[in-house]
Amino acid sequence: MPGFELFGDLERKHLNDVLENGVLMRYGFDAMRNGHYKAKELENKLSETFQTNHVQLVSSGTAAVTVALASAGVGAGHEVIMPTFTFVASFEAIMALGAIPVLVDVDDTLCLNPKAVQEAITPKTKAIMVVQMCGSMANMGALQTIAQKHNVLLVEDACQAIGGTYKGKPLGSIGHLGCFSFDFVKTITCGEGGAVITNNEQYYLNADHYSDHGHDHIGNDRGAETHPFLGYNFRISELHAAVGLAQVQRLPEFLQIQKRNLNILKEALANIKEVTFRTVPQGGEESGAFFNFFLPNLETARKVIDGFKNGGVDACWNYFDNNWHYIRKWDHLKQLKSLYPISKEVKDGLKHLETKSFEMSDHYIGRNISCLIKLSWTEEEVRARGQKMAEIIKAVL
Numbered sequence: 001m002p003g004f005e006l007f008g009d010l011e012r013k014h015l016n017d018v019l020e021n022g023v024l025m026r027y028g029f030d031a032m033r034n035g036h037y038k039a040k041e042l043e044n045k046l047s048e049t050f051q052t053n054h055v056q057l058v059s060s061g062t063a064a065v066t067v068a069l070a071s072a073g074v075g076a077g078h079e080v081i082m083p084t085f086t087f088v089a090s091f092e093a094i095m096a097l098g099a100i101p102v103l104v105d106v107d108d109t110l111c112l113n114p115k116a117v118q119e120a121i122t123p124k125t126k127a128i129m130v131v132q133m134c135g136s137m138a139n140m141g142a143l144q145t146i147a148q149k150h151n152v153l154l155v156e157d158a159c160q161a162i163g164g165t166y167k168g169k170p171l172g173s174i175g176h177l178g179c180f181s182f183d184f185v186k187t188i189t190c191g192e193g194g195a196v197i198t199n200n201e202q203y204y205l206n207a208d209h210y211s212d213h214g215h216d217h218i219g220n221d222r223g224a225e226t227h228p229f230l231g232y233n234f235r236i237s238e239l240h241a242a243v244g245l246a247q248v249q250r251l252p253e254f255l256q257i258q259k260r261n262l263n264i265l266k267e268a269l270a271n272i273k274e275v276t277f278r279t280v281p282q283g284g285e286e287s288g289a290f291f292n293f294f295l296p297n298l299e300t301a302r303k304v305i306d307g308f309k310n311g312g313v314d315a316c317w318n319y320f321d322n323n324w325h326y327i328r329k330w331d332h333l334k335q336l337k338s339l340y341p342i343s344k345e346v347k348d349g350l351k352h353l354e355t356k357s358f359e360m361s362d363h364y365i366g367r368n369i370s371c372l373i374k375l376s377w378t379e380e381e382v383r384a385r386g387q388k389m390a391e392i393i394k395a396v397l
């Protein structure tokens with residue numbers, strides 16, 4: 001996954017363009033910039049890449065999720081359905097807007113289980129936030145049907161699945177709004193950055209204003225702009241956008257390497273009968289950012305992880321025991337450890353989490369192993385790695 005592995009001349013060129021004119025801010029300073037608008041150029045390129053009319057760059061993936069929800073009017077009193085297996089940014093963004101995160105099970109796609117989503121819908125549900133985890137996706141057709149039936153938003157967090165597709169459409173472009181992260185370890189990186197994509201012009205205009213203090217961006221005198229509504233600062237800088245512009249131009253190359261590496265690893269484990277692969281919904285194609293597989297149970301998965309560690313197979317995790325990505329370890333959420341008071345409504349909405357069990361999620365996350373796929377591996381290195389993984393797994397079984 002991490003695009004930083006292949007930084008090169010193109011990143012340097014775009015960065016130098018910015019440093020030479022000295023304008024690090026994406027808005028204004030037109031006379032100084034020698035025609036360089038890296039953030040705008042990157043938005044145009046992302047719009048083409050993700051086949052979506054509108055793109056708003058922001059300062060991070062977490063900002064993207066926050067801005068996407070805010071742009072569609074999600075706030076106090078609303079429930080947002082999200083998975084038990086995701087990055088902590090999902091509930092951070094929901095709670096930053098005063099809305100209530102409703103956690104539901106994942107299935108063998110490692111993403112939202114449509115049946116669990118259906119059961120979690122209430123009159124307060126405003127959005128379903130699907131998180132396309134580890135390079136693949138949820139059953140999007142089923143989630144679209146549910147969203148349509150109940151007239152709720154479908155927001156796609158595609159931070160970990162840049163370049164994956166469902167029925168030929170780029171992940172992120174299927175819901176009403178899509179979110180991307182370009183943080184340091186993502187497939188496209190610019191250090192810190194993110195994007196919101198949408199075909200809805202109103203959501204886009206809202207995102208454009210909201211992410212820059214509510215500025216209307218009309219005319220070219222920032223001092224004279226009006227503020228149709230309250231905003232915040234989620235802006236990206238020209239320096240970050242410059243690196244992102246180089247990286248997105250290289251995305252086809254990155255995806256080709258990722259997919260080749262994924263296929264080699266899959267082949268290496270394909271004939272071990274106790275190993276099964278995650279379900280990729282019909283019509284879906286993974287981005288190849290990660291290789292995911294299931295073992296018969298949690299105990300074997302833990303042993304295999306130990307074996308990998310001792311055997312020098314790095315960058316593999318069993319997320320059951322992981323601090324960042326799975327509900328079991330989110331004590332700060334379950335115990336609502338907040339620096340500032342939280343509304344009674346949100347507290348009441350989360351009260352049940354301390355005692356609630358998520359058996360279906362435990363079943364899949366407990367048996368899963370997820371390995372990062374690096375861009376810098378040669379074909380020989382990936383083959384050797386696959387062989388070593390197979391040997392270690394067979395020894396444990």
Ligand SMILES: *Cc1c(COP(=O)(O)O)cnc(C)c1O
Nearest residue numbers: 060061062087089159160181183
């Ligand atoms: C990385 C990530 C984010 C947050 O992105 P940042 O740019 O690090 O804020 C959100 N959701 C998912 C699924 C991620 O993997």
